[in-house]
Amino acid sequence: MTPKPLEIPMTRRTVLQAATAAAAGLTPALRSAVYAAGSDKPEKEEVKIGFIPLTDCASVVMASVLGLDKKYGVKIVPSKEASWAGVRDKLVNGELDMAHVLYGLVYGVHMGTAGPKKDMAVLMSLNNNGQAITLSKKLADKGAVDGASLAKAMAAEKRDYTFAQTFPTGTHAMWLYYWLAAYGINPMKDVKAITVPPPQMVANMRVGNMDGFCVGEPWGHRAIMDGIGVTAVTTQDIWRDHPEKALGTTAEFAKKYPNTCRAVVSAILEAGKWIDAGLQNKMKMAETVADKSYVNTGVDAINQRILGRYQNGLGKTWDDPNHMKFYNDGQATFPFLSDGMWFLTQHKRWNLIKEHPDYLAIAKQINHVDIYKDAAAATKTPLPKDVMRSAKLIDGVVWDPKDPKKYADGFKVHA
Numbered sequence: 001m002t003p004k005p006l007e008i009p010m011t012r013r014t015v016l017q018a019a020t021a022a023a024a025g026l027t028p029a030l031r032s033a034v035y036a037a038g039s040d041k042p043e044k045e046e047v048k049i050g051f052i053p054l055t056d057c058a059s060v061v062m063a064s065v066l067g068l069d070k071k072y073g074v075k076i077v078p079s080k081e082a083s084w085a086g087v088r089d090k091l092v093n094g095e096l097d098m099a100h101v102l103y104g105l106v107y108g109v110h111m112g113t114a115g116p117k118k119d120m121a122v123l124m125s126l127n128n129n130g131q132a133i134t135l136s137k138k139l140a141d142k143g144a145v146d147g148a149s150l151a152k153a154m155a156a157e158k159r160d161y162t163f164a165q166t167f168p169t170g171t172h173a174m175w176l177y178y179w180l181a182a183y184g185i186n187p188m189k190d191v192k193a194i195t196v197p198p199p200q201m202v203a204n205m206r207v208g209n210m211d212g213f214c215v216g217e218p219w220g221h222r223a224i225m226d227g228i229g230v231t232a233v234t235t236q237d238i239w240r241d242h243p244e245k246a247l248g249t250t251a252e253f254a255k256k257y258p259n260t261c262r263a264v265v266s267a268i269l270e271a272g273k274w275i276d277a278g279l280q281n282k283m284k285m286a287e288t289v290a291d292k293s294y295v296n297t298g299v300d301a302i303n304q305r306i307l308g309r310y311q312n313g314l315g316k317t318w319d320d321p322n323h324m325k326f327y328n329d330g331q332a333t334f335p336f337l338s339d340g341m342w343f344l345t346q347h348k349r350w351n352l353i354k355e356h357p358d359y360l361a362i363a364k365q366i367n368h369v370d371i372y373k374d375a376a377a378a379t380k381t382p383l384p385k386d387v388m389r390s391a392k393l394i395d396g397v398v399w400d401p402k403d404p405k406k407y408a409d410g411f412k413v414h415a
Contacts, residue, residue: 042073042260049247049264050081050090050099053199053295054216055302056127056245057100058285059326061294063264063271071270072263072378080294083197084167085115091250092118097257098264100126101248104343108169110366111344113352119251122340122367124265124375126245126272128332130305130324131172131235132220133179135212136205137313140230145314147183147233150212154185163187164196164204164213171244174346175235176214181413182238182395188350188415199296205229216244217324218301223313225301230313236322238394241331243339254368261368265375272326272333273381282306330381335372337363338388338401345399345408351415359404 047069051057057078063069064076079096081087084105090096092109106122108114135144144153154161163180165173177187187193191211196204201215206228214235223229235242247268254261275285286303289295295302304310308323325332340363347353369387376383390400399407 040259040262042263043257044097044260045073046075046077047097047260047264048077048079048095050079050087050096050101051294052081052084052087052100052197053297054100054245055218055286055289055295055306056130056216056324056326057294058275058289059126059268059272060100060247061289062275062285063267065288066271066274068270068274069264069267072266074260074263074267076264076267078294084170085195088115088167091120091248092116094250094253097253098123098247098249098261100245102167102170102172103243103246103339104170104174104347105167106246106248106366107340107343107362108167108347108352110362111347111353111357113347114167114169120366121249121251121254122335123247123249123254123261124268124333124335124372125243125339126247126268126326126333128241128244128325128328129234129236129322131175131214131216131244133176133212133214133232133235134201134205134220134223134229135232136208136210137228137230138208139211140314145230145232145312147179150232151183151185154190161191162194162210163191164194164201164210164215166198166201166215167195169343169347169352171235171242171343172214172216174343175238175242176212177350178346179214179233179238179394181411182393184413186413202226202228217305218295218297221305222297222301224311225298227313231310232312233394234310234320236320239391239399240322241325241328241391243336243342246335251365254371258371261371262374262378265372266378269327269330269333269375269379269381273379276325276327276332279307327381330376330383333372333381334376334384335367335369336384336387336389337367337369338390338399340367341401341404342399345404348408349411349414356405356408359401 069076110120144150290299308320311317341359
C-alpha cells in the first residue's frame, strides 16, 4: 500500500521560506508541492493570459512552454490577440485573466482615458527596451533618417505627415510623441497620429499609409528586411532601460486571486531569467515565439535584435548592449512606482488627462509591489533598493519622480 504524502499546513510565511529553500537547490517536485499546498495554493489554477504577436511576449510564452508554471501550481494558457484594444476589452470584461500589455494601457484604463474605466493592476514589468521608431524608405530617400533630419525635411516640404502608434495611452504612443517633441515636432499639431495593431504596421507602411511608426520588435526589423523602412531611433536610445510591457490584470482579479497572481509572477520571473541567461536560450526562445501560434514570422526577424545586433536599413550596423531585457537581475521586472507615474506625466502633457492626478497614490493603487516581492522571494530575484528610479531621456531632461507635476508642466512642446 502506497503511503499518503505528509500533509504540512502551509502559511504564507512558511511557503515563502520553503520556496526560497527550494530555489536554493531542492527538487522541482518539492517546489511544486510547496506552491500547491495549504493556504497559499493558487485559488485559480488555469490562467488565460492574452498576448500580442511581439517579441516581448516571450517570458509569458516560455513560462508555459518550459512548464515553469507547473512548478507553482498553475497552468498558463497563452491567448493570441489581434489588437491592444481587444486586449483591453477582454481584460475589462473578464475574458482574459491577465495580459502581456502596454504599461500605459493599464494606466489609461484605470484613469478612464483609454475607453472603459476600471480599476487595474500591474503585477510586474515584463521587459525593458527593444522597441523602435521606423521611418519610411520614401522619407529616408529624401534625407529623413533621424529626428533632426526629419524635422528639416518636414520644414522643407509642407504636407500632411502620418505616424502610427499602437494604442493612444500606450508605450509606443509615448515614445513616438516624446521623440518627435524632442526635435520640435508637435505630435498633436504637426502630424496625424493613427492607431494600428503591431502586426499590421509593416503592411500599412508597404502600401504608403504612413510616414513612420513606433512598435515593438520584430516589426521594426521586419520593415528593414522587407526594404520598406529604416530605423530612426531605438526606444532604449530615447530612455535606456525604460519600462515597456507589463503583466496586467484587473484590481478585482488581483484581490480575489492573490496566490494565483504570485504563482504566475514567479513562473514568468523564472522564464525571464532563463531567456536572459545566454545565447542558446535566446535562440531557442526566438525559434519558439516565431511560430505561427505566437508571433508568426521568420526566426531571422527576431533573433538578431534579441541579441543586440542592430542594422538601420541604410548600411549602418551596431551592437547594442541595451537591447531587450526580460530579467536583468530583476531590474527589468520590478514594477517601479515611478515608471507608472511617468506615463501619467506624459498623459497630462498630451492632454489625455485634463488635471494633475495624485501621481504617487495612483501608482501605489495600480502597481502591486507586495505581490511582486513575494514572487521575488520565492524565485531568489534581487530587489532594487527603492521603488522609485530616475533617468535622463533623449532630450536631456531628467525624470525625477519627486515632483511629477513640475516635470509634466515643464516641457516646451506639449498639447
